[in-house]
Amino acid sequence: MSVPALDRLVRCSRYGSRLLAARPALAELDLTRPYDRAVMEGFLANPPGADEDTLYRRLRQLRQQVWLVVTARDLAGEADLAEVTTAYTDLAEVSIAAALDFHHNALVARHGEPRDATGEPQRLVVVGMGKLGGGELNVSSDIDLIYLYAEEGETDGAKSISNHEFFVKLGRKLTGALSENTADGYVFRVDLRLRPWGDSGPLAMGFAMLEDYLVAHGRPWERYAWIKARPLTGGQDATLAGIVRPFVFRKYLDFEAFAAIRDLHLQIRREVARRDMAHNVKLGPGGIREIEFTAQVFQLIRGGQIAALRQRPTLAVLAELARTGLVTADAQRELADAYDFLRRLEHRIQYLDDAQTQLLPEDAESRAMLAEAMNCADFGALMAALDRHRHRVTRHFEQVFAAPQADQTSHPLAAVCCGTAGPEAAQALLEHAGYREPARILATLDGLRQYAARLPESTQLRLNALLPPALEIAGSLAAPETTLERLAALIQAIARRATYLALLAEYPAALRQLAKLLAASPWAAQMITRQPQLLDELIAPQHLMSAPDWAQLAAQLAAELDAAPGDTEAQMDIMRRFKQVQTLRLLAQDVAGRLTLEALSDHLSYLADTLLAETLARCWASLKTRHRDVPRFAVIGYGKLGGKELGYASDLDLVFLFDDGDEHAQEIYARLAQRINTWLGTPTATGVLYETDLRLRPDGASGLLVSSVDAFRNYQMNQAWTWEHQAITRARFVCGDAAVGHAFESIRRDILCAPRDPAKLRDEVLAMRRKMHDGHPNATELFDLKHDSGGIVDVEFCVQYLILRDCVRHPALADNVGNIALLQRAGATGLIPAATAAAAADAYRELRRRQHAVKLAGAEQARVPPADLAAVRAAVQTLWADTMGM
Secondary structure, X not given: OHHHHHHHHHHHOHHHXXXXXXXXXXXXXXXXXXXXXXXXXXXXXXXXXXXHHHHHHHHHHHHHHHHHHHHHHHHOOOOOHHHHHHHHHHHHHHHHHHHHHHHHHHHHHHHOOEEOOOOOEOOOEEEEOHHHHOOOOOOXXXXXXXXXXXXXXXXXXXXXXXXXXXXXXXXXXXXXXXXXXXXXXXXXXXXXXXXXXXXXXOOEEEHHHHHHHHHHOOOHHHHHHHOOOEEOOOOOHHHHHHHHXXXXXXXXXXXXXXHHHHHHHHHHHHHHHHOOOOOEOOOOOOOHHHHHHXXXXXXXXXOOOOHHHOOOOHXXXXXXXXXXXXXXXXXXXXXXXXXXXXXXXXXHHHHHHOOOOOEOOOOHHHHHHHHHHOOOOOHHHHHHHHHXXXXXXXXXXXXXXXXXXXXXXXXXXXXXXXOXXXXXXXXXXXXXXXXXXXXXXHHHHHHHHHHHOOOOHHHHHHHHHHXXXXXXXXXXXXXXXXXXXXXXXXXXXXXXXXXXXXXHHHOHHHHHHHHHHHHHOHHHHHHHHHOXXXXXXXXXXXXXXXXXXXXXXXXXXXXXXXXXXXXXXXXXXXXXXXXXXXXXXXXXHHHOOOOOHHHHHHHHHXXXXXXXXXXXXHHHHOOOOOOOOOOOEEEEEEHHHHOOOOOOOOOEEEEEEEOOOOOXXXXXXXXXXXXHHHHHHOOEOOEOOOOEEOOOXXXXXXXXOEEEHHHHHHHHHHOOOHHHHHHHOOOEEEEEOHHHHHHHXXXXXXXXXXXOOHHHHHHHHHHHHHHHHHOOOOOOOOEEOOOOOOOHHHHHHHHHHXXXXXXXXXXXXXXXXOHHHHHHHHHHOOOOOHHHHHHXXXXXXXXXXXXXXXXXOOOOOOEEOHHHHHHHHHHHHHHHHHHHOO
């Protein structure tokens, strides 16, 4: 076989011809049998690589031998696709193992063996991604690798380094051993960009960092990439699978994968069109990638339930899809035939010049060589065969991704939703689903059916698909009747925009998250009903539940605003939408129990700070009378904003200060302040940004809208009431000119640390407390968490009194660190008994938590039965007695 096979190789491959001319001895290789793993390992072992140069040379010589044998056998018709891809996958694995062992031992000789905290030795886990991971490597492919290790630690040698440093060094050495281009060429080009954070991420990382990344930052396309991931070294297969599997394969039917792959495919199609790559047999229409997407979307959606779909090779997955009935036998056969044809064509394109390309050639010589290699009469015949396969692939791809949601007519609650179940059957089904008031549910469903009758038939079908699972989910939650009523109101609000019904029908996770939010809060229900575009945020649960990065979000907001220059209305809507999206995400995390109340308040305060900073910047930029590029102006937050205790619907207590000697400064900054207030409070199509209260400025509502720093200092020192000094205990600089902010903080501390007559101060604080109590009468038998004796306001007044009385001797009390921390400081310094301080701090935390829960549940006033919080109230009353002496 050798002479005819080599003759055909020379006719079909310019690179093969050059290789044989440069290395005549390669013509003596045995072409009668596959070049298998054992032969590869034997070649490297005899003689073994004694030094780096020898290792590099032997690896590259091995690659040349494998290339020649595999190519000659393939072109001669002696090797099928599996033999070709297996040979190259084996070559990659054998090369990686040999280079890794050599460089690991060399580094151990210098630094010692890397070990974990228990002394166990650690090895580099090389993860093969893409076609290498799937055992489908092609002839001139890159290999996609990720370098991991199981545990942190350090090496045990004299020149000890951390495990991280050791494996980063080892990863670099391994990459060079494979990809460095020497006089003998290279073994494989290595691509490390699929690792977490891509090129900006660490070259090697521990399993813990990988897991944190996948949970907090993993993106939909990375789920697709990790399907084929396979550890090639390191012996940690099961541990790694335990980390990766929950990220890739979800427990529920994960229709998010449809949108993720649709989006990825659309991006590829756009890139193909932009770069005129329609004749790319991998990325072009009907190409290899569409077959892979067709298989992998089912893996992502169903792999959590069907373990057999967690395979890596594309053809094996297609076979399993046919076996389980997820695709027809005809579809599986046509896709498998197309995959075989396209992969063989891809290899023959690469045989021409050993180039990493999937583009059909344009020159006549290459086309003729390619046609002969594919056993076609000419290039036209080859194109005809190619087009037949590509059309079939595109047809199946579009059928899969346009497939409707599963029919819901067999759902147990479908008859209840459609009104075809008898009264007794409907009641039994609803009770079994968790509803305690079936008649109330039937009335709600009847109202929905009457409303739906006026909608287009296509919308009615979508609603019919949505209602049974929605009814099932709502029944599993607390207050199911109320939840379903809120959901019904939302459905009526969005029903004429059928895309939202389709979203909820196609994404079960989104529907489930929506139901939880509606069950938790009428306020949330109202927000989503008024702004249904927020439903988009429910599609990606990981994104919804990720902790906000406020620096990144601020940059994102600035970029969005920059994209609408000069369009005030658009910018105001962008800011409102930004607030709503971030609020929804925080609400989802709150409802899921992922945030403490303190953390939630901090995030809501960061959100307000971010929006105020952008509002100030945009308003100044649009002010025609501005006299400098950067205003010497600051926004000061009081109340809940100042104390970082914001709730979802809190308004903002603001004071505006400036420090500018320009003769028109007062007028200019007054206009700026007015514009800021307008930006915050003007209703647009997307709502109001924030309600504001500006009455805490000097002289209140009758005072100037803005104050100079000097005027503010004079007012606070000489004219302000005691209650105004109480208010400033919680005030802080929010945004604007930092110098003005520093000046404000200096004034604040001077005010708080000023000496006072304790008796007079006490009388004034008590008088204000009585006034506040009288202004919020409670005629019920319930305990008002905020205003009644033993409530939140009592704690706040005690802390403010201690600050104003004792800051002169204990200046640390001037720090705006929150009431709980200030109580602890007061207890530590002996101003009140430490036990009293600790109990009051716990009580304050519990009062705020209960207030938040009651408000979130929709109550207008935060009131509860007195017995529920008797101990908490007693702790606050003890604080009041110890502080105020009464």
